[in-house]
Amino acid sequence: AIPRTPDIADLTALVEAFETLREQVANQLQTRIKLQEMSGNPDQTERHKQESKPESIIELERCPRNERSDGQASEPAHEAKRAFPLGMVLKACPEIMNYGPDGAVRSWRDLMIAAVTVRSMLGVYPSAYQEACEVMGPENAGVAVACILERAGHINSAGGYLRDLTGKARQGKFSLGPMLMALLRANGFDRRGVL
Structure with a gap:
């Protein structure tokens, strides 16, 4: 709890507590991402492949929906992902x-x-x-x-x-x-x- 009239020591302790909390959240997120990348689950493996090669996967995802009549991918589809x-x-x-x-x-x-x-x-x-x-x-x-x-x-x-x-x-x-x-x-x- 914060006193009604906090002094600098009270506020410093509060800032340190928030910084510790932020670091814990960031560490949890990093751990979760690493666990997802190491998982053998096919869905998660596919997501890892997408993150590893974003441009090639993006082109594969966008081309079928944005093909021109000549079979080529339209330029805005590629630009939208850059x-x-x-x-x-x-x-x-x-x-x-x-x-x-x-x-x-x-x-x-x-x-x-x-x-x-x-x-x-x-x-x-x-x-x-x-x-x-x-x-x-x-x-x-x-x-x-x-x-x-x-x-x-x-x-x-x-x-x-x-x-x-x-x-x-x-x-x-x-x-x-x-x-x-x-x-x-x-x-x-x-x-x-x-x-």
């Missing part, structure tokens, strides 16, 4: 870094771990996040969650918002680019990096 540079995402969405392993995001894997933590924290159902991963690709779904976190104070239902974005992405009516650019500008960056 992730943005991680550095750009972190400049646009710096809050997500607090939820990465050890309080940092150093790779796409770290971003996706952070996105799962944030998804849960924002009350987004696992099914909504899974659908976003299937439609946008796992990296872009993680970026969408990072964007939602940045604007959480302006969004009534994070889960409903993610489902709406996913539906628009499925119809080819949504791209993360404009959302990221708006957040970059809000954080003092322009297209070249710094204003």
